[in-house]
Amino acid sequence: MNQPIIRMRQVRKSYGDVAVLKGIDLDVASGEVLCLIGPSGSGKSTLLRCLNHLETIDGGYIDVAGTYVGCVVKDGALHEATESQIAMFRRRVGMVFQHFNLFEHLSALDNVTIGLRKVLGVPKAQARERGLATLEKVGMARWAGSFPRHLSGGQQQRVAIARSLAMEPEVMLFDEPTSALDPELVGEVLAVMRDVARGGMTMVVVTHEMTFARDVGDRVAFMDAGVIAELGPSTQVIENPTSLRAQSFLRHIQSRIS
Amino acid sequence: MTMRRQTMDTSPRTGPEDRQDVLDPLATPRPLRHPGHWITGAVAVALGALAVWQVAGNDQLQWGVFWQYLFSEPILAGLVVTLKLTLLAQAIAIAVGAGLALLGESRNPVLRLIVRGYVGFFRGLPLLVLLLICFNAALFVPQIGVGAWNWKVNDLISGFTAAIIGLALHESAFMVEIIRSGFISVSAGQMEAAKSIGMKRGMAMRSIVIPQAIRVIIPPTGNQFISLLKASALVAVIGGGDLLTRAQQIYGANFAVIPLLMVASFWYLVLVSLASLGQHFLERHFALAGARKRTRPEQAKPVEGDGR
Numbered sequence: 001m002n003q004p005i006i007r008m009r010q011v012r013k014s015y016g017d018v019a020v021l022k023g024i025d026l027d028v029a030s031g032e033v034l035c036l037i038g039p040s041g042s043g044k045s046t047l048l049r050c051l052n053h054l055e056t057i058d059g060g061y062i063d064v065a066g067t068y069v070g071c072v073v074k075d076g077a078l079h080e081a082t083e084s085q086i087a088m089f090r091r092r093v094g095m096v097f098q099h100f101n102l103f104e105h106l107s108a109l110d111n112v113t114i115g116l117r118k119v120l121g122v123p124k125a126q127a128r129e130r131g132l133a134t135l136e137k138v139g140m141a142r143w144a145g146s147f148p149r150h151l152s153g154g155q156q157q158r159v160a161i162a163r164s165l166a167m168e169p170e171v172m173l174f175d176e177p178t179s180a181l182d183p184e185l186v187g188e189v190l191a192v193m194r195d196v197a198r199g200g201m202t203m204v205v206v207t208h209e210m211t212f213a214r215d216v217g218d219r220v221a222f223m224d225a226g227v228i229a230e231l232g233p234s235t236q237v238i239e240n241p242t243s244l245r246a247q248s249f250l251r252h253i254q255s256r257i258s
Numbered sequence: 259m260t261m262r263r264q265t266m267d268t269s270p271r272t273g274p275e276d277r278q279d280v281l282d283p284l285a286t287p288r289p290l291r292h293p294g295h296w297i298t299g300a301v302a303v304a305l306g307a308l309a310v311w312q313v314a315g316n317d318q319l320q321w322g323v324f325w326q327y328l329f330s331e332p333i334l335a336g337l338v339v340t341l342k343l344t345l346l347a348q349a350i351a352i353a354v355g356a357g358l359a360l361l362g363e364s365r366n367p368v369l370r371l372i373v374r375g376y377v378g379f380f381r382g383l384p385l386l387v388l389l390l391i392c393f394n395a396a397l398f399v400p401q402i403g404v405g406a407w408n409w410k411v412n413d414l415i416s417g418f419t420a421a422i423i424g425l426a427l428h429e430s431a432f433m434v435e436i437i438r439s440g441f442i443s444v445s446a447g448q449m450e451a452a453k454s455i456g457m458k459r460g461m462a463m464r465s466i467v468i469p470q471a472i473r474v475i476i477p478p479t480g481n482q483f484i485s486l487l488k489a490s491a492l493v494a495v496i497g498g499g500d501l502l503t504r505a506q507q508i509y510g511a512n513f514a515v516i517p518l519l520m521v522a523s524f525w526y527l528v529l530v531s532l533a534s535l536g537q538h539f540l541e542r543h544f545a546l547a548g549a550r551k552r553t554r555p556e557q558a559k560p561v562e563g564d565g566r
């Protein structure tokens with residue numbers, strides 16, 4: 001296994017009195033695809049959002065690509081990071097949302113280039129070129145000038161993936177990227193994600209697509225009630241889960257599909 | 259080809275058996291005639307002409323006086339004051355409204371309550387009452403400032419400043435709500451997506467949230483501005499020096515009431531028309547991106563096996 005690029009240790013997170021993450025320990029290797037599965041409310045989204053500091057953790061630490069998330073190291077101690085430092089960190093971590101969250105007032109191309117131009121300071125012509133190349137990768141170059149509301153859900157999600165990809169992140173996080181799509185559009189998005197995975201991207205994917213998790217995921221983590229209840233090679237966790245809770249969850253999912 | 263009309267006219271026994279053959283069913287049906295529209299239209303035009311003739315021919319109107327004052331110096335000066343009042347009050351109201359809208363979203367419940375109180379108070383108070391209060395502010399706050407920097411409120415509050423303060427307070431209460439709903443209309447996901455590509459809050463606000471909120475904010479703000487333009491005539495009661503004040507001053511001296519009110523009406527209509535035009539262009543400029551150069555629908559359809 002490669003060096004871990006993500007290390008989570010004793011990560012805790014609560015909303016008020018409700019403990020959502022109850023001490024998560026998890027490593028993700030560089031280039032690995034880790035799929036997170038589990039029942040609704042088990043804390044999958046929360047875990048993902050902590051990884052790029054959209055949520056602040058209450059205890060433990062997360063190390064992503066050599067950065068303690070939300071912190072800077074000074075004199076051998078951790079200090080809270082400033083907004084700029086957090087923004088600098090987030091450039092290196094892409095995120096794809098369940099509801100795409102494309103910038104509604106910008107064309108597909110501008111959605112992809114705005115980060116390059118405003119955040120990375122890439123000159124306009126060069127940003128355009130990189131943006132078009134990235135849209136090409138997700139099969140959306142033809143729609144470069146289209147606005148999000150004129151695109152199907154699958155197309156929007158592909159543009160959203162391109163938006164993340166264009167920043168050339170070291171890690172990409174996906175939160176149920178196909179859950180908001182009509183069934184016939186799921187395939188095109190999963191195909192793009194498969195391509196991204198083949199390109200060697202480190203990916204953490206929250207998903208209910210068990211076939212994708214088994215075939216594209218290197219490992220699968222099953223979350224339940226704020227803990228990782230089972231973790232192992234994807235085929236093993238999905239086809240022969242050991243914990244009772246994972247068994248019943250997977251039976252439930254399987255029965256829903258067939 | 260009168261076929262269609264005939265099928266319609268065989269009223270009592272219309273059934274499929276009675277249907278007549280149509281020579282060319284693909285041809286566009288002849289448009290329905292509306293003879294009634296011509297009659298009501300003609301009556302309306304006649305009534306309108308009568309009214310105009312009555313008014314225009316009325317001796318009270320004194321068209322000579324109308325033309326004499328239409329471009330006269332005091333009227334034009336009043337026009338400028340009305341414009342200044344409205345623009346300044348609107349600008350202040352937008353700034354104050356934006357600031358209060360921001361405070362209203364604060365996590366501090368005391369701040370939120372203060373904003374709610376402010377909006378409720380200044381929206382509830384009739385503008386006329388508010389203007390009178392501002393004008394007579396010196397009665398209950400004789401002076402402001404500390405030590406050497408101290409001003410008598412009476413020296414500060416002219417009709418003009420009282421008018422601006424009153425209009426701005428009134429207008430800002432509406433702007434708080436308008437701006438707030440503009441920002442609420444942008445989903446939280448937009449900010450999260452902007453952050454996730456490494457934008458700081460400020461940049462995300464400037465390049466993602468505000469451009470989207472502004473589309474929602476502009477149309478009602480335009481309507482507010484037009485209302486304010488008209489409502490600004492109320493400052494005549496405190497001698498705000500505006501268009502109506504000037505017209506009143508003139509007819510107070512020469513008793514040509516109607517012609518001078520017509521002069522004022524003329525300029526209000528001009529201002530409102532210009533403002534409506536401006537609103538139209540602003541709205542078009544900030545229209546939903548892509549609303550103008552619409553993507554053809556067939557272009558936006560997913561293509562089988564595209565790119566994969």
Ligand SMILES: Nc1ncnc2c1ncn2[C@@H]1O[C@H](COP(=O)(O)OP(=O)(O)OP(=O)(O)O)[C@@H](O)[C@H]1O
Pocket residue numbers: 015020038039040041042043044045046047
């Ligand atoms: N902002 C919040 N404030 C309060 N509670 C929250 C918040 N976000 C999430 N929660 C709670 O935390 C728990 C975990 O939520 P989370 O979204 O991480 O679950 P999930 O595993 O992603 O579920 P799903 O499959 O439904 O997306 C839930 O009980 C949820 O109600």
Ligand SMILES: [Mg+2]
Pocket residue numbers: 044045046175176
């Ligand atoms: Mg979730």
